[in-house]
Amino acid sequence: MKIQEADAKSLLLAQGLPVPPWEVAHNPDEVKAAAGRFFASGADRVVVKAQVLVGGRGKAGGVKLAATPDEARAVGSSILGMDIKGITVRKVLVGAAADIVKEYYLGAIIDRASRRIVLMASAEGGVEIEEVARQNPGAIHRVSADPEMGLLAFQARSLGLAIGLRDPLLNPFVTIAQGLYATMKANDADLVEVNPLAIVAESGADGKPQQRLVCLDAKITLDDSGLARHPGLEALRDLDEEDPTDAQARKLGINFIHLDGTIGCMVNGAGLAMTTMDLVKHFGGEPANFLDVGGGARHETVRGAMDLILADAKVKAILVNIFGGITRGDEVAAGLIEARGQQSREVPMVVRIVGTNAAEAARLLAEARFETATSLDEAAEKAVAMAKAAAR
Amino acid sequence: MSILVGRDTLLVVQGITGREGEFHTRASIAYGTKVVAGTRPGKGGQTAIDGTVPIFDTVAEAAKQAGANTSVIYIPASGAPDAILESVDAGIRTIVCITEGVPALDMISVVEAVRRAGARLIGPNCPGVTSPGQAKVGIIPASIHKPGRVGVVSRSGTLTYEAVQAMTDAGLGQSTCVGIGGDPIIGTTFLDVLKLFRDDPDTDAIVMIGEIGGSAEEEAAAFAAEHLRGVPMAAFIAGRTAPPGRRMGHAGAIISGGSGTAAEKIAALEAAGVRVADSPTQLPRLLLEAGYRA
16 A cells, blocks of 8 residues: 555654654645744745656656745645646645755665665665666665564665765664665565655754755555554555545455456456456457456456446456466356346346356356357457447 | 475474364375375364374474475465464465465565575465375375376466366376465465476476466576576466456456456567467377477
8 A cells, every 4th residue: 555755754764764854734724824823934946746656757846946925825836736657746845945955765665685684775866767777787786684583784884885974874774774684574565665855954953064964755565464553554555545435445455457448257266367458468359357256256346346347337347367276266157147137227247257166157157148268368369359349 | 206395394384273274184195195284273182184283383383293385275366475474483485375365465465475484485365285196285186187297387377277287188297396486475476386397306397387478487487498408498478458547356367457468478478489379288289289298
């Protein structure tokens, strides 16, 4: 589950990391009021940042500076409602603009190959780490945390030294790196990224100029499998950005991803669902969705899945592909028959059910006069032909 | 011979009294697997599966008193890491965890403990392991198998069934079919299974079913290029048309930052001399083209 920058910053703050203050605003007046408070506490300029769960908001014009509360209001007004990669901006983060001396990248990920939490750092901060990895892989430094003892101070220090940090910023870096690791553990996150981690110039308590490291941005994704033991984190799910069909699918226990094609797919198992999409494409069609009904789907799930598929007006044909193991073919067939009796519109469908209780499923489907297929390839070809015929 | 499970397997089922545990234990026994024990803390001394399988309170007792050397876990995600560690502590050498939805951070610690103990964990979130004609541990349907000499390894569940069914339909039997699981952190990787198949005198050819996400297929390809040149191999990679940045059902199946794509994996496999199918139904033909004769 992806969470917004403001929520990610709250999680970092909870682990004691240095994150400059911010406010979240939902309309231009709130932006102006928030900006006013930052100017009153000494800010020269404020930054207004779109809160969306997609990357590249800076390039899309979703991050802007303002020198007065009125300018902040105008800037906020231009960002709120903006479309960034298909997402409408509904809220912005407002904070004092930092006087940035240098930007770094620091991230914690779950590394599959080493089966460890790996901390990555780069002196090339502020740009996408994938971009750095492509163009200058040597600029990314890594250390693996010990599965038992965690990220040790000497490891974090070596990372800080590798990106060029020295006294007095080295020890704060160690604290921040260990804080990222702690944030990951505390929340069952699978990614915690601070980009940029920045050296900023400010005036200290004594009025003298000083430099310190702060987390200017934050990106966290949570492991869906860990959410059950962090009930509080569920509240961070941004329903504004979630497709309503996603919420419906989640309730049904279905994995559903909306795509742009015309052939609705209902499959059991994620790998087989991907393969079914791939074959639709291979035979010249376009899948309308990825849909995994999961193991042991019963007829209510099948009916719910059919509703999700039909809710997409672009769907011209439906391909049902079930390889029964835990899932019983006759249950799925009964669900399909029931769904057809209730569905909002008539769409041609081809059904392939093999494995557990396939013979009983075949009998039910034959009685109900469903179009069926034996092999996966045949099912995909038929669905593509149906979609093409319906489009004519 | 076969790998991981076989005639020597003496199985303890952790969670034998649960719905899935009982159902699949019956199927394993019907297939001829030696199920010597089940565990259900607090019900030790009772029996399961119509009085045929003794229930123990702990895996340690099942190992000591019934001689169990392999375990299979049908315990909900919240208890699965503990179940794995209990098996490790009891000296079980081969542990198969079917459970899905185990948090990745838990698995980092668990996999480390398994490694230190010198045990082997298959999964989690996997369909299990079958050595056709010998033993079936997990949920892979018995009907799709045929004994033979092709080793099958896969990250997926039902897609594995599809591939194995295609092989059986073409008359190509299997030595062992291993579902390694679709999670980011798993106990046994493609690479581990390829090494086992290489060293197995009863495996003459290999089928590998991968999917988008991670780099395990690329690592397997590098191993194949170096150590499996003479072995007929065919592969299938699911997710050629998957959109980047979306998790395709399995926690591990995601194209992120432009890496983990099907195209990269297919290229790596082909460069290693592995034939890659456009559909799982083509796998038997590709194995024959690679020189395999059943």
